[in-house]
Amino acid sequence: MPRFSLDTALKCRAALAAAAVGVLSLAPLAAQAQAAFPTKTITIVVPFSAGGTTDILARVVGQYMSKDLGQTVLVDNRAGAGGNIGTQAVARAAPDGYTLLMGTVGTHAINQSLYKKLAFDPVKDFTPLSRVALVPNLLVTNPSQPFKNVKEMIAYVKANPGKVTFGSSGNGSSIHLSGELFKQMAGVDMQHVAYRGSAPALTDLLGGQIAVMFDNMPSAIGHVKSGKLRPLAVTTPKRSPALPNVPTIAEAGVPGYEATSWFGLLAPAKTPAPVVARLNASILKALADPEVKKKMAEQGAEPHGEKPEQFAEFIQSETAKWGKIVKQSGATAD
Structure with missing residues (x-):
C-alpha cells in the first residue's frame, strides 16, 4: 500500500482548500452578475408578423424598458404556426433574462388545446413576468x-x-x-x-x-x-x-357575447429570481408611465401590470376557459 509523507498530505490539503474557496467564490460572482443585470441588449421575441397588436405593444413597452434598464431592447418578429415558432425559440433560449417573449392568449392559453403536439410546454418552459395589456x-x-x-x-x-x-x-x-x-x-x-x-x-x-x-x-x-x-x-x-x-x-344583437385578448411578457423557465424581479419592476414602471398609457389608449389597449405569480395564476384560468371554446368550436391546427 503506498505511503504519503506529511509534506505530501499538507500539499493535498492546501490544494483542496484552494479548490473549495474557488467554488465558493462563484456564488458571489453569480449574484453580482444578476445584480448588475442587464449588461447587454435584451430581445423581445414577437411570435407574429410586424404591424399586428402583439408587435405594437412589444415596441411601446420595449421602448420604455430600454430607457429604464439602460440597455437596448430589440423586437424580433418570428411568425408562424399560430405563434408556436417564436414561442418555442424563447422556451429554448438561455434563462438569463436577455431573451423574452411577448406571449398572448393564443400562445399560452389556446394553442395547447388546439395542437395535439407542441415542442414546448406553455407552463413548465416559461417564467411569467407580467401581463401587459387587455385588448x-x-x-x-x-x-x-x-x-x-x-x-x-x-x-x-x-x-x-x-x-x-x-x-x-x-x-x-x-x-x-x-x-x-x-x-x-x-x-x-x-x-x-x-x-x-x-x-x-x-x-x-x-x-x-x-x-x-x-x-x-x-x-x-x-x-x-x-x-x-x-x-x-x-x-x-x-x-x-x-x-x-x-x-x-x-x-x-348577440346577447351574452364576450371575447377579450390579452398580452404579457414571459422569460424562459429557471430565469433567476433577481432578474425576474428586475424585469417585472421595469414592466410595471412602463405601464404606469403617462406616455405609455396614452399610446396604449390611442390603440384601444388597457394597460394591466401584475406580479409574476398573479400572471401565472391567470394563465392557468385562461387555459381552462379557452380549452372549452376550442373543443366546442371543433377548431384544430393538426
Whole structure:
C-alpha cells in the first residue's frame, strides 16, 4: 500500500482548500452578475408578423424598458404556426433574462388545446413576468360590404350562407375563435380564412378580398379612424373608451357575447429570481408611465401590470376557459 509523507498530505490539503474557496467564490460572482443585470441588449421575441397588436405593444413597452434598464431592447418578429415558432425559440433560449417573449392568449392559453403536439410546454418552459395589456377585439368590415351594423350583417350572412369570409391572424388564434364564437351564438355560417398574422389579413380586408375580421383593436383602429374600415362592434362586455360610439356585440344583437385578448411578457423557465424581479419592476414602471398609457389608449389597449405569480395564476384560468371554446368550436391546427 503506498505511503504519503506529511509534506505530501499538507500539499493535498492546501490544494483542496484552494479548490473549495474557488467554488465558493462563484456564488458571489453569480449574484453580482444578476445584480448588475442587464449588461447587454435584451430581445423581445414577437411570435407574429410586424404591424399586428402583439408587435405594437412589444415596441411601446420595449421602448420604455430600454430607457429604464439602460440597455437596448430589440423586437424580433418570428411568425408562424399560430405563434408556436417564436414561442418555442424563447422556451429554448438561455434563462438569463436577455431573451423574452411577448406571449398572448393564443400562445399560452389556446394553442395547447388546439395542437395535439407542441415542442414546448406553455407552463413548465416559461417564467411569467407580467401581463401587459387587455385588448378588445373589434369587428370590422370593408366599407364596400352591404351591411352597416351587426344585425344587418347577421341577416346578410343568413341570406348568403358560407359566402361571407372572415379573416384571422391564424387558425385557432383568439381572432379566429372570436369569429367562431360569433358564428355559434348568432347562428350564422361564415367561411374562415387564416393568415400568418394580423397585418396580412388586414391588407386583404382593406383590399376587399375578405369581408370582415374580428381583429385586435390596436392593429385595426388606425384604419377605422381614417375611414378605410367600418367598425361594427367590440367583443368586450363594455364599450371601449377609444371608440365610445361603437357598440358591443352583445348590445348590437348577440346577447351574452364576450371575447377579450390579452398580452404579457414571459422569460424562459429557471430565469433567476433577481432578474425576474428586475424585469417585472421595469414592466410595471412602463405601464404606469403617462406616455405609455396614452399610446396604449390611442390603440384601444388597457394597460394591466401584475406580479409574476398573479400572471401565472391567470394563465392557468385562461387555459381552462379557452380549452372549452376550442373543443366546442371543433377548431384544430393538426
